[in-house]
Amino acid sequence: MTSTVTPHSPNTSVLEGVPGPLIPGTGHEARIGADAQAVTTRYWQYGEGMGSGSFPEGCYPVLLVHGFRGDHHGLEIIANYLLKLIPNVSIISPDLPGFGRSGDLPESALDEDSIDAYVAWLQDFVERTNPLGLPLHVVGHSFGSILTSAFAAAHPASLARLSLINPISEPALEGRQRVTSRLASLYYRAGAALPEKIGYPLLRSQLITRLSSEVMMRTKDRAMRRFINGQHAAYFGSFGSRRGVLSAYEASIAHTAAEYAAAIRVPVQMLVAEDDDLGTPETARAMYATLTSRNLPAPSSGPRERLDMIPEVGHLIHYETPRRAAELIADFAAGR
Numbered sequence: 001m002t003s004t005v006t007p008h009s010p011n012t013s014v015l016e017g018v019p020g021p022l023i024p025g026t027g028h029e030a031r032i033g034a035d036a037q038a039v040t041t042r043y044w045q046y047g048e049g050m051g052s053g054s055f056p057e058g059c060y061p062v063l064l065v066h067g068f069r070g071d072h073h074g075l076e077i078i079a080n081y082l083l084k085l086i087p088n089v090s091i092i093s094p095d096l097p098g099f100g101r102s103g104d105l106p107e108s109a110l111d112e113d114s115i116d117a118y119v120a121w122l123q124d125f126v127e128r129t130n131p132l133g134l135p136l137h138v139v140g141h142s143f144g145s146i147l148t149s150a151f152a153a154a155h156p157a158s159l160a161r162l163s164l165i166n167p168i169s170e171p172a173l174e175g176r177q178r179v180t181s182r183l184a185s186l187y188y189r190a191g192a193a194l195p196e197k198i199g200y201p202l203l204r205s206q207l208i209t210r211l212s213s214e215v216m217m218r219t220k221d222r223a224m225r226r227f228i229n230g231q232h233a234a235y236f237g238s239f240g241s242r243r244g245v246l247s248a249y250e251a252s253i254a255h256t257a258a259e260y261a262a263a264i265r266v267p268v269q270m271l272v273a274e275d276d277d278l279g280t281p282e283t284a285r286a287m288y289a290t291l292t293s294r295n296l297p298a299p300s301s302g303p304r305e306r307l308d309m310i311p312e313v314g315h316l317i318h319y320e321t322p323r324r325a326a327e328l329i330a331d332f333a334a335g336r
Helices: 072-085 115-129 143-154 178-193 196-203 206-216 222-235 242-254 258-263 281-292 322-333
Strands: 002-004 026-032 039-047 060-065 089-094 137-141 161-165 268-273 305-310
Touching (some): 026 115, 039 072, 039 115, 072 222, 115 143, 137 143, 137 322, 143 161, 161 322, 178 196, 178 242, 196 242, 258 281, 268 322, 305 322
Parallel strands (some): 002 305, 137 161, 161 268, 268 305
Antiparallel strands (some): 026 039
């Protein structure tokens, strides 16, 4: 099933404005993984079971996985819209290892391709927060789309549906952004290798954060641009170690969500921006073609795969069109 999001009238944009007050969710902390390799993980819960730290019986469970350099705040607007759209929803949104307020992956896992370590952490996190084994709806954005796709391919029994926001469908070192990706790799390598007093300020540079933010935004609304810049300024510098950031970046450019598509055994939704900096509609449609070619039994309700193309927006669907993204995810959850 494919769809294109269109404005209500030719003079109306799909881009949204600054969101109103948000429900912040309740914070929880857990040690995830085997004792010697456990990661201190902070996560937030919205909706049903907010005080419990796990998905309660009778809820519709949604797990949100944010992208590179962000934390759970990046998907908090979508979480708030989902609260209004999905009955009995319970949402859990962690800070990925090494970001926000979560600890780094184990030292042994901080190599140049740590995707397997992230997948192992996510599986342990799901077992911790979903002890009832409820049919989990997983949502991943950007780097989170790679991680959740790899997770879905490796652990098909751990989830029931997968929604990918801005899925990475184009190899970073081969596509339009290959020069930028190589420069960014040098930047993260320099940040990790330089003396601490130089490396940390370099990686937390507000100037570089602002420049990348300006490149990714498509909205012309000044208030919205200030809001997005403020979000990135507040949360993009929250990481545990320089080596951890480098490891995560190298994993993000070494893999795509598309490479796991054929092995995923659950229904998949792709929410694709027409003007994404990290992919093109053509590579997204190629990934969708892989999904449609899977030899899977038809689900009991709803589509087996779904492609929702959103015009005007770039890599910031979660900020610039979060209401529409949440509506599309809710449609997928309802089997539409």
